[in-house]
Amino acid sequence: MPRPVTIRTVAERAGCSIATVSRVLNGTARASADVEARVRAAVAALDFRPSEIGRSLKTLRTRTLGVVIPSLTNPVFAGSVAGMEAEARGRGHTLLLTASDYDAAREQDLVATLVAQSVAGLVLTVADPDANPTLDLLDGQGIPYVLVYNEPQRPGRAAVTVDNAAASRALTGAFLAAGHRRILFIAGRFSTSDRSRLRHQGYLAAMAAAGLAAEPVLELDYLADTAAHRSALAGLLGGPERPTGIICSNDLLALSVVAAVREMGLAVPGDISVAGFDGIAIGRLVSPPLATVDQPTRRMGARAVERLFDLMGGDAARTVELLPFELRPGGTLSPVSPPVASAPRASATPQPPSPKSPSRKSAARKAPR
Amino acid sequence: MPRPVTIRTVAERAGCSIATVSRVLNGTARASADVEARVRAAVAALDFRPSEIGRSLKTLRTRTLGVVIPSLTNPVFAGSVAGMEAEARGRGHTLLLTASDYDAAREQDLVATLVAQSVAGLVLTVADPDANPTLDLLDGQGIPYVLVYNEPQRPGRAAVTVDNAAASRALTGAFLAAGHRRILFIAGRFSTSDRSRLRHQGYLAAMAAAGLAAEPVLELDYLADTAAHRSALAGLLGGPERPTGIICSNDLLALSVVAAVREMGLAVPGDISVAGFDGIAIGRLVSPPLATVDQPTRRMGARAVERLFDLMGGDAARTVELLPFELRPGGTLSPVSPPVASAPRASATPQPPSPKSPSRKSAARKAPR
DNA sequence: AAGCGCCGTGAAAACGGTTTCACAGCGCCC
DNA sequence: GGGCGCTGTGAAACCGTTTTCACGGCGCTT
Numbered sequence: 001m002p003r004p005v006t007i008r009t010v011a012e013r014a015g016c017s018i019a020t021v022s023r024v025l026n027g028t029a030r031a032s033a034d035v036e037a038r039v040r041a042a043v044a045a046l047d048f049r050p051s052e053i054g055r056s057l058k059t060l061r062t063r064t065l066g067v068v069i070p071s072l073t074n075p076v077f078a079g080s081v082a083g084m085e086a087e088a089r090g091r092g093h094t095l096l097l098t099a100s101d102y103d104a105a106r107e108q109d110l111v112a113t114l115v116a117q118s119v120a121g122l123v124l125t126v127a128d129p130d131a132n133p134t135l136d137l138l139d140g141q142g143i144p145y146v147l148v149y150n151e152p153q154r155p156g157r158a159a160v161t162v163d164n165a166a167a168s169r170a171l172t173g174a175f176l177a178a179g180h181r182r183i184l185f186i187a188g189r190f191s192t193s194d195r196s197r198l199r200h201q202g203y204l205a206a207m208a209a210a211g212l213a214a215e216p217v218l219e220l221d222y223l224a225d226t227a228a229h230r231s232a233l234a235g236l237l238g239g240p241e242r243p244t245g246i247i248c249s250n251d252l253l254a255l256s257v258v259a260a261v262r263e264m265g266l267a268v269p270g271d272i273s274v275a276g277f278d279g280i281a282i283g284r285l286v287s288p289p290l291a292t293v294d295q296p297t298r299r300m301g302a303r304a305v306e307r308l309f310d311l312m313g314g315d316a317a318r319t320v321e322l323l324p325f326e327l328r329p330g331g332t333l334s335p336v337s338p339p340v341a342s343a344p345r346a347s348a349t350p351q352p353p354s355p356k357s358p359s360r361k362s363a364a365r366k367a368p369r
Numbered sequence: 370m371p372r373p374v375t376i377r378t379v380a381e382r383a384g385c386s387i388a389t390v391s392r393v394l395n396g397t398a399r400a401s402a403d404v405e406a407r408v409r410a411a412v413a414a415l416d417f418r419p420s421e422i423g424r425s426l427k428t429l430r431t432r433t434l435g436v437v438i439p440s441l442t443n444p445v446f447a448g449s450v451a452g453m454e455a456e457a458r459g460r461g462h463t464l465l466l467t468a469s470d471y472d473a474a475r476e477q478d479l480v481a482t483l484v485a486q487s488v489a490g491l492v493l494t495v496a497d498p499d500a501n502p503t504l505d506l507l508d509g510q511g512i513p514y515v516l517v518y519n520e521p522q523r524p525g526r527a528a529v530t531v532d533n534a535a536a537s538r539a540l541t542g543a544f545l546a547a548g549h550r551r552i553l554f555i556a557g558r559f560s561t562s563d564r565s566r567l568r569h570q571g572y573l574a575a576m577a578a579a580g581l582a583a584e585p586v587l588e589l590d591y592l593a594d595t596a597a598h599r600s601a602l603a604g605l606l607g608g609p610e611r612p613t614g615i616i617c618s619n620d621l622l623a624l625s626v627v628a629a630v631r632e633m634g635l636a637v638p639g640d641i642s643v644a645g646f647d648g649i650a651i652g653r654l655v656s657p658p659l660a661t662v663d664q665p666t667r668r669m670g671a672r673a674v675e676r677l678f679d680l681m682g683g684d685a686a687r688t689v690e691l692l693p694f695e696l697r698p699g700g701t702l703s704p705v706s707p708p709v710a711s712a713p714r715a716s717a718t719p720q721p722p723s724p725k726s727p728s729r730k731s732a733a734r735k736a737p738r
Numbered sequence: 739a740a741g742c743g744c745c746g747t748g749a750a751a752a753c754g755g756t757t758t759c760a761c762a763g764c765g766c767c768c
Numbered sequence: 769g770g771g772c773g774c775t776g777t778g779a780a781a782c783c784g785t786t787t788t789c790a791c792g793g794c795g796c797t798t
Contacts, residue, residue, distance in 0.1 A: 004429070006784055017748045022786060032746065049485040053431070054784030056422045057753045060373070064465070064486075072454065073650075073667075078447040085441065085468050094482060096433070097466040099454050113463060116418040117433075226654065255654040262656055281442075282651045285595065285624040287631055298442075375754055386778045391756060401776065423754030426783045742797080751788080758781075767772085 005046045007054075013042040025050060056118060063093045065308065066114030066122040069148075070102045070192065074252060075280045076297055077125065080148055083301025084123055091309060093120065102127065102192040108134045115143060121308045123301070125149045127192045129157060144311035146304045150194055151320060158311060158318040160304045162325040164195050164277075167293045168202025169209075171247060171275055174291075174329045176210050179336035180245035180273065183207070184236065186218045186257060187249040196249040199277060203247060215243060220253060229253075230260035237264060237272070244272060244336045251276035251283050251292055258290070258332060269334040279328060291333030294326040374415045376423075382411040394419060425487060432462045434677065435483030435491040438517075439471045439561065443621060444649045445666055446494065449517055452670025453492055460678060462489065471496065471561040477503045484512060490677045492670070494518045496561045498526060513680035515673045519563055520689060527680060527687040529673045531694040533564050533646075536662045537571025538578075540616060540644055543660075543698045545579050548705035549614035549642065552576070553605065555587045555626060556618040565618040568646060572616060584612060589622060598622075599629040606633060606641070613641060613705045620645035620652050620661055627659070627701060638703040648697060660702030663695040 003009075011018040016035055023029045024039040031039070042048070056062045065088050069077040085095050096119060098110040104127055111134045114122060122145040126132055129150035135157065138145050147159035175183050185203045188196040200217055207214040220232055236242065246261075248254035254276025258268050268274055269288065276283070279294030300323055310316035372378075380387040385404055392398045393408040400408070411417070425431045434457050438446040454464050465488055467479040473496055480503045483491060491514040495501055498519035504526065507514050516528035544552050554572045557565040569586055576583040589601055605611065615630075617623035623645025627637050637643055638657070645652070648663030669692055679685035 004784095008784080018785080019748060019750095019787080020746085023747090026786080028786085030746080035746080049481060051429075051784055052486045053422060053425045053429070054753095055786070057426050057755090057784075058786040060420075060422070060753070062422070072441075072447045072451040073444075075442075075444060075447070078441045078444070081466075082441040082468065085466065089467065094486065095466050097450075097454065097464050098458065099451065112418060117421045117463065255651065259654045259656065282624065285628045286655045287628065373754095377754080387755080388757080388778060388780095389776085392777090395756080397756085399776080404776080420754055423783095424756070426754075426785090427756045429783065740798090743795095745792105745794085747791090747793105749788105749790085752786085753784105756782085758779105760777105760779085762775100762777090764775085765773095768770095 005048050007048075007050060010039065010042045010046060010048050013046065014038040022050075060118055061120050062118050064096050064117065064119050065093050065305065066111070066117065066119035067095050067097045068100055068107060068110050068114070068122065068124045068126070069097075070100055070125060070127075072097075072099055074250075075282070076149075076250070076278045079280075079297035080125075080301030080304075083298035083303075084305045085301075086298075087302040087305035091305075100126075102189070104128075108137075111138065115141070119143075121145060121312050123148055123304045123308060128194060129159070130154055130194075144308060146308045146311065148300055148304045151198055156318050157320075158307055158316070159320045160300050160307060161195075161320065161322065162293075162295045162300075163322045164198035165202035165205065167277065167295075167325045167327075168199040168247075169206040170325075170327050171277070171291075171293050172203045172206035174327060174333060175245045175247065175273065175275070176206070176212075178245075178273065178329075178333060180243075181212060181336075182215065182241065182243040183212075183245040183247060184215045184218065184243040185247050185249070186220055186253060188253060189219055189221060193249070195277075199249045226256050226259045226263070229256050230263055233257070233260055233264070237261065237266065242272070245333070246272060246274045248274065248276045251278040251280045251290060254290055254292070254332075255283070255286065258286075269332050273333045273336070275329075275333045279326075287331075289328075289331035291329050291331050294328045296323050299323065374417050376417075376419060379408065379411045379415060379417050382415065383407040429487055430489050431487050433465050433486065433488050434462055434674065435480070435486070435488035436464050436466045437469055437476060437479050437483070437491065437493045437495070438466075439494060439496075440468055441466075443619075444651070445518075445619070445647045448649075448666035449494075449670030449673075452667035452672075453674045454670075455667075456671040456674035460674075469495075471558075473497075477506075480507065484510070488512075490514055490681050492517055492673045492677060497563060498528065499523055499563075513677060515677045515680065517669055517673045520567055525687050526689075527676055527685070528689045529669050529676060530564075530689065530691065531662075531664045531669075532691045533567035534571035534574065536646065536664075536694045536696075537568040537616075538575040539694075539696050540646070540660075540662050541572045541575035543696060543702060544614045544616065544642065544644070545575065545581075547614075547642065547698075547702065549612075550581060550705075551584065551610065551612040552581075552614040552616060553584045553587065553612040554616050554618070555589055555622060557622060558588055558590060562618070564646075568618045595625050595628045595632070598625050599632055602626070602629055602633070606630065606635065611641075614702070615641060615643045617643065617645045620647040620649045620659060623659055623661070623701075624652070624655065627655075638701050642702045642705070644698075644702045648695075658697075658700035660698050660700050663697045665692050668692065 007018045007021050011021045020031055021039050024031050024036050072078050088095055096114055100107040125148050129147055129152035149161050150159055151161045151164055152159055185200055187200050190197050204214050248257055254274055258274050261268055261272055266272055275291035277293045279292050283290035283292050376387045376390050380390045389400055390408050393400050393405050441447050457464055465483055469476040494517050498516055498521035518530050519528055520530045520533055521528055554569055556569050559566050573583050617626055623643055627643050630637055630641055635641055644660035646662045648661050652659035652661050
């Protein structure tokens with residue numbers, strides 16, 4: 001087997017020193033036209049690509065970005081990674097990808113691994129962006145990073161996300177506007193997702209603003225299968241006082257809940273309206289389409305990388321950047337079904353444009369409570 | 370800011386040479402208990418993690434695996450990458466992830482980039498595994514790699530996939546057993562997917578074996594939206610001779626086709642049965658569940674990494690390994706509707722061993738038709 | 739015509755590990 | 769008791785690149 005072709009091989013063939021080869025390739029200094037031509041010819045003839053390892057050793061910085069996400073199986077994260085990859089590639093960098101499986105200890109270990117690889121910076125989605133020893137560590141070492149999908153409450157951490165609480169208020173408002181009063185919120189595990197927490201808070205705020213009592217939150221594991229979700233829902237959807245609407249803290253959960261509700265013999269949205277968050281592509285293909293809050297998933301990943309480069313450049317604020325979300329109602333979210341007997345009253349139900357609901361309605365739901 | 374802590378810092382603190390520190394950390398040679406304790410104490414006190422770059426420079430091999438897939442947006446690839454990541458992590462390696470966007474030129478460029486990073490090996494899903502200059506290049510340089518989802522016809526290339534032709538024959542067989550005779554095959558672009566080609570061949574073989582004429586294949590871009598698919602289908606589903614079954618070469622395409630067919634006013638599976646390939650998770654959540662051929666996506670990624678390590682170890686055959694697939698009929702694949710008059714004949718149509726398709730449903734849907 | 743400065747270039751150091759080689763000390767065997 | 773071999777350790781080479789420093793030559797200015 002032939003000896004590997006290094007910068008020395010090229011220099012030898014071009015009849016110059018390795019320093020000159022390096023300079024020609026990087027454009028760090030001008031070489032005479034003659035020498036430059038010889039170097040380029042040698043590089044082409046030998047098909048030489050400089051070793052990133054050698055380069056990195058000198059600068060102690062690679063052209064690599066570390067990525068830590070909870071899971072690739074969730075299309076939301078897969079989509080954002082796709083955005084990161086494209087943006088990084090456009091800037092001559094590659095992605096070192098790791099998944100934490102929602103495990104805080106693993107999160108820490110992965111970051112340590114990535115740092116040992118001398119990544120130029122990191123993009124992370126963590127369980128808790130405010131109380132997080134891993135991020136403290138990065139701050140301490142001055143390693144630039146940008147959070148995605150996290151919405152840290154305390155200042156000093158760069159992040160790209162959407163206004164989750166506002167999005168949730170808007171979605172809850174859409175339910176209220178459609179006449180729903182008993183609205184159940186089903187959340188992914190709070191401990192592994194600040195998104196889930198913030199979206200729940202938005203729901204609580206919207207319900208409170210409408211003078212309605214919020215239902216107790218149901219925390220579910222979105223990775224579990226539909227059967228598990230069905231049994232969790234069984235007790236809640238049984239009686240006549242069952243909710244008419246369910247808001248799920250993400251689309252995967254929502255799709256599973258839709259399936260579970262249907263398996264229980266209820267119609268969606270006929271008996272129960274369901275909506276999710278994230279706006280994953282599949283949501284548009286199911287019928288009826290899943291009501292959701294669409295967020296620019298891919299763009300968020302790309303934007304995070306953009307900001308990471310700003311940070312690496314040195315002059316950039318470590319702030320939370322909120323990208324616009326878009327309410328996508330309809331489909332699985334429909335006006336609440338009227339009680340079978342009282343047709344005229346139900347058809348008279350107004351469509352209020354704002355979440356603030358007429359007091360008549362809150363009275364209506366006060367009775368059963 | 371403090372000077373970075375290197376192996377020299379550790380050696381100084383432990384009062385020994387850097388060689389000894391290296392030996393203790395790697396276990397390459399035994400040190401006296403005394404020295405070893407001092408080294409470990411120093412490592413702990415300084416929170417030292419050896420730089421992967423320094424290590425790699427010596428051996429010219431990193432603990433990194435390069436991954437090239439068409440796109441992260443397709444859950445099939447995202448799932449297989451998840452499997453790779455877990456397996457690689459378990460073996461102390463990380464993943465350098467890139468996406469080719471189905472572009473052969475980019476494929477080549479990405480591989481060159483990854484090779485320049487001195488990856489220990491590669492896992493690839495390429496457009497054409499048989500005529501591929503990129504793979505020839507890797508073969509030439511002796512860099513180990515394993516293909517995933519590709520099924521190279523010529524020997525000498527390691528791959529992990531399923532028997533796509535057999536899977537397609539089985540799925541087509543399920544349509545035939547359900548009484549379908551006019552079965553349309555909708556394929557992703559042949560030029561970017563040998564899976565698509567092989568699955569089409571399986572369909573052709575099954576049709577020929579049944580003595581039936583195959584419909585002309587319809588090649589579609591699965592990334593296009595449902596509207597595009599609807600217009601492509603418009604002409605084919607119009608007349609009375611329209612197909613009763615559609616096989617799509619992947620699940621994303623199938624879901625989009627289901628949506629398109631429904632938007633055209635036809636029922637699935639009432640008027641037209643539809644099935645896909647891959648067994649993506651979402652397919653189970655839609656109603657009715659998408660008929661498909663399930664393949665162990667995540668396992669395939671993990672297995673590819675296992676085999677890559679075998680290859681890197683030196684003694685392993687470069688063969689195609691076929692993992693088992695599982696036909697998942699039912700849902701969107703139902704017995705063909707009888708001509709309105711002949712009810713008894715239809716009920717005699719054998720119901721292949723579909724796991725959970727309740728007969729209630731097919732009965733229920735017969736009425737409205 | 740002399741000196742200054744710039745330009746192109748090469749030699750060599752530096753980066754952070756691993757690994758080879760050498761060597762000292764010690765125990766064991768004959 | 770002498771030599772052999774093994775063990776623990778350190779010095780130094782080495783990996784491939786970037787970058788600093790030095791230097792020779794040339795052109796321009798005064």
